[in-house]
Amino acid sequence: MNVYIKAISYYLPEHIVTNEELVKDFPEWNVEKVAAKTGISKRHIAGRDETAGDMAVKAANKLFEEYDVDARDIDFILLCTQSPDYFLPTTACLVQEKLGVPVTAGAMDYNLGCSGYIYGLAVAKGLISANIASNVLLLTTETYNKYIHPKDKGNRSLFGDGAAATLVSDNGFANIGEFVLGTDGCGAENLIVRTGAARERNLRNNFDTDEDGHVKSADYLYMNGSEIFNFTLETVPSLVNQILIKNKEDIDSVDKFIFHQANKFMLSTIRKVCQIPKDKFYVNLENTGNTVSSTIPIALKDSMVNYQKEKVMLVGFGVGYSWGGCLLDFDI
Structure with missing residues (x-):
């Protein structure tokens, strides 16, 4: 059967670090050098008390509002993160309760980085093709900046925090090959x-x-x-x-x-x-x-x-x- 992307939304934290702010900590750099090397002018950074789970909820709620999706229609949550709220319980379980997704829905975390969205689409397609679920909410959410040392200028210049929500279903606007x-x-x-x-x-x-x-x-x-x-x-x-x-x-x-x-x-x-x-x-x-x-x-x-x-x-x-x-x- 065909499986589709039906909706996509994302959330970026309010706090922004520009290249101008970054070079204040590393005076040996200049703004033009950072931009030329990375292609990045600014990055969003999660707040001190803002977690990957918090950002996933915000991205999901944005998707629900933007596409008029009812949380009660979600029957599986896949959450990709390498910065979970806790070692346990599963962040996806916390997100399920906060979003009002039915308790009959499945929910699981998986730990992957830059390939995580592709793997999530693959698993979501498998769940729907196997008639295990009909509407899979795929959440990717990461707060790498909580892992980066303040003096690590290389990684600080590259990584931003953020979350995305994708609804995968048996109908939609993009057939997943x-x-x-x-x-x-x-x-x-x-x-x-x-x-x-x-x-x-x-x-x-x-x-x-x-x-x-x-x-x-x-x-x-x-x-x-x-x-x-x-x-x-x-x-x-x-x-x-x-x-x-x-x-x-x-x-x-x-x-x-x-x-x-x-x-x-x-x-x-x-x-x-x-x-x-x-x-x-x-x-x-x-x-x-x-x-x-x-x-x-x-x-x-x-x-x-x-x-x-x-x-x-x-x-x-x-x-x-x-x-x-x-x-x-x-x-x-």
Whole structure:
């Protein structure tokens, strides 16, 4: 059976950190350098007491209002986050109660980063195809900035917080095509928060500064940018080709490509390697930054104003290593 995206909305926190504010903490940088390197001018940061669950609720309520959706019609909640409100209970359960979704609905968290939206669409499609659910509320929500050390200028310049809500159903405006997914845990060390969970419960309180002035600590988010970049260049071109083959399309028949909005330099390089025309390659991270699992739905929502009958490729990749993609067939 066909499964569709029926609605998309998103929420961004009120607090904004501009490049002008960022360089006050790092005087060796200038505004133009940050913008040129990352493609980001500002990023939204969750409040001290604002959690991923709080943002998911706000995104969902916005979707309900914008598309006139009744929470009582939701019969499954999928919530993607790597910054849950608690180790337990499941954040999706807390969200169910706050939204007024029926107690007969299923609800679960899953821990994925930049590929999380793709995986969520795949699971939602499976639930509906198997007649387990009819209306799946897919929530992606992340507060990475709570994991970033204040002196880590690299990660602070890249990541923004945010949440997106997508309603997946048996009818809607975008038919969800075939998926390609992949995993390689050998890259786990290259994007990690090492302490705090069961493997290493106690904080180390260790700090080091690399040659570029980036503060590193096992207690905060660590990203090996060069290794992540290499992984992306090795994985994404093949992924794009596999998606085309599985959906029986070629690169010329795809009208729009929406990749995970990592940073400007990485996106530009990937586009060239994949030989995707610039006018088909959508980029919108300037005012949001890298919102991890929410970058794709935010970009999808912002770009929809121009859609009619179009084929759109979605591609996610990152922490894990984990990657995935699919093709959407729009009819608006």
